Amino acid sequence: MTSNPDWTMFLSSSRALQASSRDQGTQDHAMVAFVGNLLPIVSHKASYQRLLQQRGGQAQLLIDNLQLALQAHRWVDAQKETVLKATLRLSKVTGLLPTSYRLPEIEVTRRVYEAPCVDIYRGAVGGRVVCLKKYRSCYLDAAGIHELMSREAVIWANHPHTGILPFLGVYQNGSGVFDSGLYLVSPFMEHGTITEFLASFPGVDRRLLLKDIADAISFLHHHHIIHADIKGANVLVSSGGRACLADLGFARLTEAAVLTWTSIQSTVCLGTVPWQAPELLQVQRSGGYVVPTAASDVYALGCLAYEIFTNKPPFWNIREGAHSATRAYQIIKAVVKYDERPQKPSNGSRAFRLHGLTEEVWSFMAETWRRDPQLRPSAAEVS
Known part of the structure; x- marks a missing residue:
């Protein structure tokens, strides 16, 4: 004993x-x-x-x-x-x-992005332009928002990597423990998301950008961390033209790293449907727990590769223009019931002619979309 x-x-x-x-x-x-x-x-x-x-x-x-x-x-x-x-x-x-996370007074200048559950602001501190991320009440109360942001801050702060957006700290615009004025602060990336960057600079080496993210995901997986929300909107591009993985809000430790009496499970619908692996969509369809894995991250990485080479989101062709809930249902049905995957571009498409997509790259992307998670390559193999 x-x-x-x-x-x-x-x-x-x-x-x-x-x-x-x-x-x-x-x-x-x-x-x-x-x-x-x-x-x-x-x-x-x-x-x-x-x-x-x-x-x-x-x-x-x-x-x-x-x-x-x-x-x-x-x-x-x-x-x-x-x-x-x-x-x-x-x-x-x-x-x-x-306390080492706390930043001094920041001048918040304007909101630059708004999503259902998060706002992104531009600000300045010490002459440096920064980005401030703030969650809003969506499906969580104030305490839940604080927990989500605190977890993201601790994981983010302790896993620096060249392929991960740098963490600068937190800014508290208020005095309450669960105050809604808590911001996560990072450098402001003028190039924006990878999709915005590729629209402005279509001739860049897209395989290098994909490798940047694959390296970052491999690093996280080595430390038993699952990102759980990999998609183009969560990849930013630095002033030097390198891709950086952002948004660790859904990141979690794998069970191998968790003491049994402190394990965490989530009933939250993680990620975004077109990027989610079949096993996650199947669980959501049946109303069970959603537990992302390294294999589901790799599936999403393949979908990100599709975005990078085609300039289109995965399953863009399914009920395009339909209501988001209707379209999500149709994608889940296509993936889970009919085992469909993102549509391959034609050989004469811009993806093959101009963006660096090859049959070899497509075959490897297809491997990341295998229905059996155990048959997918690791992020290290992709990188």
Whole structure:
């Protein structure tokens, strides 16, 4: 039987880590002590639950130190995933985020994009143009919105990659814990989404853009993170012409990285229907849980490739112009019942003549759309 971890020693090491911030050598020593006391806590059910029961200043101190440890300690992957999960859970139950995420006053200039559940604003801080993302009440209450944004912030902040939109921090325009004025902040991408970029620069290397995103997805999957909403609208292009994956709002840890007593399932309809894998559409059709996987991400990556090479969304030809709900139903029926996939362009189309699509690339895209998820390639194989 596993003995109880020393809770007093854990709290003492947490306070020591906070006090060591001014001296790198002292902080390195304090970090080793904190991590050494932390791992037994998050590996022991009763102690882990006690960690999640902390509130107020003690909870903020722990969240700050967990974030510091995630960024500064040299982790074994499995250990980092466990600590990341603890940070996510503590943030969820307390409504708190690491203080290191907080940004100073930002001038919000104008709204540049509006969707059913999210608004995107342009702003400025310290002479830098930034993008601010704010969720609106759609199917969630204020607490649910805060939970969604907090989870996205923690996952995003701890997984920097050249193919992922940089995370700058959060801006709180208000004082309430679940205040609706919470924004996620990133650099403003002047080129916009990948579909907008390709409309303005049709002659770019589209295979390179696809590789940028495949590399980013492979990176996330290596860390047991599923994006769950891959589509052209969630891919931005930098000033240097490289693609960056954005919108980790639906991202989740795979069950392999989740302690059994803290697992999360979702009844939310994730992603967007034309990009969703058959197994997800089948579950939605029957009213069950939607649990995205690495294989469903790869299916969506194939649909993104279709967008990149054809300048059209997948299943654009099904009931074009129909009401969105009617069209979604027809796509679900086509994919689930009749096993249809995005329509292949003709050999004389612009996709083949001008955009870099080849039979080899199309065959590989078709592999990502296999009905059996286990037969699809991995994101690493695509990249």
